[in-house]
Amino acid sequence: MKLYLDPGHGGSDPGAQGNGMDEKTVNLDIARRIRNILNQDYKNVHVRMSRTYDRTKSLSARTTEANNWGADYYLSIHCNSFNGSARGYEDFIHSSLSDSSTTAAYQDTIHPEIIKVNQLQNRGQKKANFHVLRETTMSALLTENGFIDNAQDAALIKDASWRQTVAQGHVNGLAQAFNLKKQEDPKQLYVIIAGSFQSKKNSKDRVNYLQSKGIEAFADAVTISGEQWYRVQAGAFSKKENAEAQLKRVRDAGINDAYIIHG
Template identity: 70%
Template sequence: MKLYLDPGHGGSDPGAQGNGINEKDIVLDIARHLRDILSSDYKNVDVMMSRSNDRTKGLQERTNEANSWGADYYLSIHCNAFNGSAQGYEDYIHSSLSDSSQTAAYQDIMHDEITNVNELRNRGQKKANFHVLRETAMSALLTENGFIDNEHDAALLKSPSWRREVAQGHVNGLARAFNLERKQDDPSTIFRIIAGSFEARANANERVAFLSSEGIDAFVDSITISGKLWHRVQAGAFSTRENAENHLNTVKNAGIEDAYIVSESS
């Protein structure tokens, strides 16, 4: 399966703006997570990104590239803005397509999986005459992941763990829609549950104490990222992703909703 992954805007075009953040930065982060999850977890998936950094790229250049490459699916990632009061998630296919089309069937699956995890108001499945939906030779979907100028949605958009979760929702949809096959776990890979990452050691210790009160073993693992020391709370390590995901649900059910999995080679 060949996926053309298109984080909207970029470079001189910031996209929607609000609450101190730019659309171009939010959607790039979601798209990078999406690419990385697909690459690490699924077989026979090729991903081409319209941009993997903050650069300017025209709409025609994007669709021409996808068409020339022969992509099987075009996925464009965006977030919205209106007047500060609108909020929620919606997605689009081209307005010329019927509800019985293959593209609409893909949209049904993608919408179901993304709204299952994104904690946003569901604004529904829609159609529009957007360039990236009209000029693509393959099925295409454009997702609008919250309103950047809405205080509720922006609080989610600012959360790194939320952006990872939304990326995972997109991946779940792609896996269902295209019957993607998961890779077998590499015996050398360890899947760690991260239940918080803090600049202050005291905050990390507080999280460990809370998890202990919920019957979940955890400890603080300090790590340097980009020259900055972080105190990471680890709440389990597993040799299979399935077991890690099961324990992740336990940690989230205890109230740590921003917990996530990192995979590391031993």
């Protein structure tokens, strides 16, 4: 199964904003978590992401890439906003599709799996004429994971463990919709850690530095001994030799204290 995973917005387009957050950052974090779960736990799943870091990419570039790759499914991750009072989760397929279509059947399967775990009000399964739903040649779904400008939804969205749970809900739905098979022995991942900081700004500076060197990286909030830290990850690999090669790249870029953990 070939999944094209699209974290909405990015780069010069922050998406919705509220409660100190940009939608583009939340979308990317949830999408990465979806990719990581699929890669670690499931067999015969190939994931391509429209972006793996904060960069600008047009809607047409995303759908063209998915179409040319021959994806089996297009999943676009978003958060919502309105006027601070709206709350909840909803997802969309294209407005031209019937309720008996294959795409609608996928939505029927995925939607309840996400609702089971996300602690958000259920705003329902909907249809819209969004570009990524209209211009894709494969079935496509766009999920709106809470309202970033609503204080109650935002309190959940800010929580890394909630984003992990939401990612797992998406994966549970995909696994049912596409009859995905779990690894008999889930892959052991080797994760490159390129710094841990108590300052969020310092972690962002490290991420930006690595990306300027062509190394994909992101900061993940973790709790250690009751304190919040921001840990910079610069790759995760199922093969130790690939992780060691990436570790050398990171160290060659000047991050001498980088190391590998088993995750």
